[in-house]
Amino acid sequence: MPRTRILAFSDLAWGTGEKGPSGGRVGIGSFLRAVEETDPEIVVFAGDAAYDRCSRSKLDETELFIGLLREIAAAGRHCVVVEGNNDDTMGTYGRVREAAEANPYIHEITGEVQNVCGIRFLGVPTGKERRMARSAEGPVDIVVAHAPLANRVWLFDLPAACIVTGHYGMMAAVVAGKAYVALDCSPASYAVIDREEGWQRIEYVAGTCRIDLRPGEGVAATGCDPAELRRLTEGRGTLPYPDEVAALRRAKREIAIEGREEVFEHLLRMGIKKTHVERYLGRRGLPGRRAR
Structure with missing residues (x-):
């Protein structure tokens, strides 16, 4: 398979002011500049592109987004x-679906698998992470989701080498053996994924911070202060996010041996949030819950 470049955005902030020499309000041109500079074959939008949660612009964001899709x-x-x-x-949002139906270069993949340029994408909608992880029928190359942080551990159960999600909680790392990219409030954050028989390189941009991620080579970064770099590569919790995911997935096996209450108490002592534990493993056995 030839090398393919993918540019990923999420949670488009149409109403913010751009920093730097370009200045002005974010508009279609703000995103097109990133497209032209990175020269991708595929541009991914991982949710909330047609509604501006980040800045509440009060613009017709759906029409702006459709215009951007058509330009690309x-x-x-x-x-x-x-x-x-x-x-x-x-x-x-129905207007976005209509635009996709009318244009062979626009692919609305929510809840389904589509092959684009020889790459199998799976679109996972908010709240359906568990269901889709349990019903996955075969491997895909890239999962595109819009998952709350408490639900994301299910994405690592999907048979894919790369996960791109929006919503919040920006991050770029290798988690559970998969490339993991979490974006928010683009164009301030975006990611460039180079792929050739699997992902080869990810450049993650968050403001002035740039992170370079390659398989087996760890992380290189420029323009990041230490606290920001830790947040973007390990998460905000006291326990690094890759360790949290590993602990939750391991707990599934440990429950059968040690019992639910013992395993749950151990996870909570590690610093994993209660909501994250119950979303993945269920509520039964969590400390403080009455038996029914």
Whole structure:
């Protein structure tokens, strides 16, 4: 398979002011500049692109987003889109689906697998992470989701080498053996994924911080202060996020041997949030819950 470059955005912040020499309000041009600079074959939008949660711009964000999709498609680039939890707040997301049906370069993949440029994408909508992980029928190359942090551990059960999600909790790391990219409030954050028989390199941009991730080589970064680098590569919790995911997935096996209450108490002592434990392993056995 030839090398393919993928550019990923999420949670488009249409109403913010851009920093740096470009200045001005974020608009279609703000995203097109990133597209032109990175020159991808595929542009991914991991949810909340048609509704501005980040800045509450009060613009017609759905129409802006459709205009952006059409501009990208007109240049012969493919767009892969997943619906976010806020995208249909105004009842307008159907217009995005209609735009995708009318244009072979725009792919709305929420809840399904689509092959784009020889790459199998799976679109996972908000709240369906567990169901789709349990019903996955075969391997895909890239999962595109819009998952709350408490639900994301289910994404690592999917048979995919790379996970791209929006919503919040920005991060770039290798987690459970998979490339993991979490984005928020683009264009301030975006990721470039180079792929050739698997992912080869990820460049993650969050403001002035740039992170370079390659298989088996760890992380290189520029423009990041130490606290920001830790947040973007390990998460905000006291326990690094890759360790949290490993502990939760391991706990599934340990429950059969040690019992639910003992395993749950151990996870909580590690610093894993109670909501994260119960979303993945269920509520039964959590300390403080009455037996029924």
